[in-house]
Amino acid sequence: MQRLYCIFWLGLKEVMSLRRDWVMMALLVWSFTLAPIMEATGVASSVNNASIAFADEDNSPLSRTLATAFFPPEFQPVVQIEPGTGPTHMDAGRFIFIVAIPPGFEKDLRARRTPEIQVLIDATAMEQAGIGANYITNILSAEIHRFAIGVDLMDPPSINVILRSAFNQNRDTVRFAGIVALIGQIMWLTTILTGAAMIREREHGTIEHLLAMPLTPLDIALAKIWANAAVVLIAAGLSLAFVMQGSLDIRIAGSKTLFLCGTALFLFTATALGVFLATIARSMAQFALLVMLIVLPMLMLSGGETPVEGQPDWLQTGTLFLPSRHYMSASQAIVFKGAGIEMIWPEFVWMAVLGLALLMTSLFMFRRSVTQMS
Known part of the structure; x- marks a missing residue:
């Protein structure tokens, strides 16, 4: 119980530190307000209000x-x-x-x-x-x-093709692009916030102060994971309510609670990835390059930009080991198709297994890094 108490207060300290970082706060607000709106409405894939x-x-x-x-x-x-x-x-x-x-x-x-x-x-x-x-x-x-x-100039066609669009009858691109943009911002921000927090501790020298306390490397990592995950989850929930449904008028077909539960499960995977990348990187510049190298392909292969079925067979098999693919699939099923837990539980299981594996790897790497520092 004492250990959980320390993890809680250490995570609360991380939230207070984030609140004083105006650059990160501005990035957080931008990513969950204007960025999804611009992505959803800025690039048109259909004709709209053309003169x-x-x-x-x-x-x-x-x-x-x-x-x-x-x-x-x-x-x-x-x-x-x-x-x-x-x-x-x-x-x-x-x-x-x-x-x-x-x-x-x-x-x-x-x-x-x-x-x-x-x-x-x-x-x-x-x-x-x-x-x-x-x-x-x-x-x-x-x-x-x-x-x-x-006027009898030609005979009517023998076949009359009737098109019916499921889940998006009007083929509204804003609705689809808005949710995909929100999911992408969740992944970007979670990884960046967690990794930046780890590197900030190292660059400011406060990691040595934490190690002088009765804390283990596991406590430090878990505190940063839950704090940053909680911040992004709250921001995602507010964006879903006020930006997606309010500004963009996107109708959520399924349960918003189930969507946030899936988001919370994915956040622990993304925060673990942030810890892993911050452990490998030696500076903020290296961390930024690693984010571009790893997170961007994960987003592109998740099925949000292009369907997974349109990728080569060998690449489709490889994407099974990407948590972003399962999160994107579950989120789209909930938001667009109104799917319940009975339909998307395999995606949740995949996220839990992959997240646990990545979390264990990240904690092992972080513990070894801290041991070398001490």
Whole structure:
């Protein structure tokens, strides 16, 4: 009991030390507020609120129907412009897309000729331009195809494909990217905070003061692990409530308590990794390089950026030994699919086993490092 009492107060001392470190506090606040918002909304993988104009020289029922096929949230309300003024508007940057319907378009189509539609694209908006070109092509093709069937220019298709999107019906990229960004920040921050705390003790010489007390290397490491894990867990919970659900309006399908329990389990793995890297590194610069070398690949291979199934077979087997993969899989199942513990318990077991192994290795390395110092 006395030992647990010492670990608790030593961890509380770590929290107070973190509170006085304004750089780390600023990094903590940034990582769980603005950083997820910017990652979720800054890079668009779909068309959103794109400006579009129509230069309709045909003024037929079909051309007017084509103009009404574009609507929010993908596109702004269609603006009708004078024919021939498209390049001028494009040069002025007023529209990203301009659709020009030639005269006699519907007449040529009814005569079974092949009329052309011109689409001007402002390619300086690279993401929107590339994706929007496919959007516009598909929308125009679908409307013309529907018109051709209605006037008996062609037979209806023998097969009608109906797409149903599970767990994200509107295919909202913000919802998915926001949660993935939050999970990534949890991993980054936990490893950085724990490792920086260990190296700070060594650089300031306070590690010798701790060793002069009736404390073991195990007590020191455990105190730093629980303190930094608790800080990140509280920050993650607040970010989930106020940033994910509040600012980004992300709906959590499953249990938030279960998500935080999985996060707490993963945090002990990430803090153990921070202790391990801080034991190997001899300075803060070396520690930063090790974080980039190890944590970044773990995030990239976890299944958040690209599906694990899309990786080579040998690499998929290797990712089974990454706690980040199991945490990402469990978190996505809880948040998007509403999964319960009966579905994700294997991921929790994997995290517990890998975390225990990494914790034992980190404590062994830290104990040996402290012994060499003394």
